[in-house]
Amino acid sequence: MQRIRKGDNVVVLAGKDKGRSGEVIKMMPKDDKALVRGINMVKRHQRQSQTQEGGIISKEAPIHLSNVSLSDPKDGKPTKVRFEVQKDGSKVRVAKRSGAVIDG
Numbered sequence: 259m260q261r262i263r264k265g266d267n268v269v270v271l272a273g274k275d276k277g278r279s280g281e282v283i284k285m286m287p288k289d290d291k292a293l294v295r296g297i298n299m300v301k302r303h304q305r306q307s308q309t310q311e312g313g314i315i316s317k318e319a320p321i322h323l324s325n326v327s328l329s330d331p332k333d334g335k336p337t338k339v340r341f342e343v344q345k346d347g348s349k350v351r352v353a354k355r356s357g358a359v360i361d362g
Contacts (some may be wrong), residue, residue, distance in 0.1 A: 260285070261328065261339040261351065262292065266360075268326040269336040270297055275321075279329055283318065291320035332356040 262268060262282060269279045275297045284293040300319045306312030327336035330353045337355035344350055351360040 260287065262323060262326065267329045267334075268292070268294060269329045269334075270294070270321065270325060271327055271336060272325045273298070273321070279334070286320060289320070290323045292323060292326060293318050293320055294326065297321060328353070328360065330355045331358045331360060 262285070264282050264285050266282050267279055268282055270276055278297060280294040280297045282292050283295050286292065295318065298319045298321045299316050301314050301316050304310065304312055304315050328339055329335065330337040332353075333356070335355065337353040339351050339360065340354055341349055342352050352358070353360055
């Protein structure tokens, strides 16, 4: 079970977007990277095709998981994640900062 998943809100800890937060669009567990909406934007030249027009487009670049942290559901600040086994046997993610269960 991963600590950060697609759809989670994360806070950037390092880099040009430090302090900003966004939603995880895509996880790349083999590379230990994630795509976060609106974070680490880069400009790329794109050739025109039948479906898309050409020009310079901005898109998200992957960011390393060590540079992002899950945002606490209660106050939105960065928190670490721990796992707990509930009485019914299911494993859930819990924010260390507030003890709140993270919906997944």
